[in-house]
Amino acid sequence: MSDACVRDNPLMSSDVVQVEQRGRVTVVTITREEKRNAVNADVAAGIDAAFNDFEDDPDQWVAIITGGPNLFCAGTDLKDGPGRGTERGGEYGIIRRRLTKPLIAAVEGLAFGGGFEICMASDMVVAAADARFALPEVRRGVIANSGALFRTARLVPPNIAKELLLTGAEIGASRAAEIGFVNRVVEKGSALTEAVSLAETIAANSPTSVQQTLQAVNSLLSGTDDEGWSATVRGQAAVMESDDMKEGVAAFLQKRDPTWLGR
Numbered sequence: 001m002s003d004a005c006v007r008d009n010p011l012m013s014s015d016v017v018q019v020e021q022r023g024r025v026t027v028v029t030i031t032r033e034e035k036r037n038a039v040n041a042d043v044a045a046g047i048d049a050a051f052n053d054f055e056d057d058p059d060q061w062v063a064i065i066t067g068g069p070n071l072f073c074a075g076t077d078l079k080d081g082p083g084r085g086t087e088r089g090g091e092y093g094i095i096r097r098r099l100t101k102p103l104i105a106a107v108e109g110l111a112f113g114g115g116f117e118i119c120m121a122s123d124m125v126v127a128a129a130d131a132r133f134a135l136p137e138v139r140r141g142v143i144a145n146s147g148a149l150f151r152t153a154r155l156v157p158p159n160i161a162k163e164l165l166l167t168g169a170e171i172g173a174s175r176a177a178e179i180g181f182v183n184r185v186v187e188k189g190s191a192l193t194e195a196v197s198l199a200e201t202i203a204a205n206s207p208t209s210v211q212q213t214l215q216a217v218n219s220l221l222s223g224t225d226d227e228g229w230s231a232t233v234r235g236q237a238a239v240m241e242s243d244d245m246k247e248g249v250a251a252f253l254q255k256r257d258p259t260w261l262g263r
Contacts, residue, residue, distance in 0.1 A: 141248020
């Protein structure tokens, strides 16, 4: 392969998602900062296209997903919705994707709701010291329906998972690293740089060995995914029928405290 194939290479640009290649590493950046990188149909489509291209490119060996220098992702756009799940990626174009190559999340600022769940769909997480993680769905009268109901307890101790899911409280990067969710904590503004360094370390190894190792580990970890998604569907169906969901979303959009009805 010629050197030209592995130089820094901007591939695509849209209003909401940018993709570039840095050697063997693909960097996917959500660029909807004015909406806190909330995922709507356009963002989901951009993420999906980026990772379809990455997975299909034999010369790209590791990917990074990030939200730019100030924040990662606030999750679903509650006003416009996230669009339909994609064929290869599912929710957000990434949540149910069965990547055969490593994915690293580089997190600056907040990673809330679906943003946290994108991190859970990644293989490793690099976080800036000021990064914050939360699953605030219960505060909106909904549930975490993009994998967190079962992935949280897979990634951190079950009692911590329950605390995160049932309180909606934030945790910082140092706490996230302490409980084993974050791989590396770095200075503010350095998450992408460190993630690229980690990705390049991985990409220096045999891609065949890396991919086979990753798939073997993931096959062991994902054995209960079907049950997890079934439980998520049941919970989502119950919540969608509730007055609490209507009140929670309305209160969020109206910037007021919700008045829960318990039904």
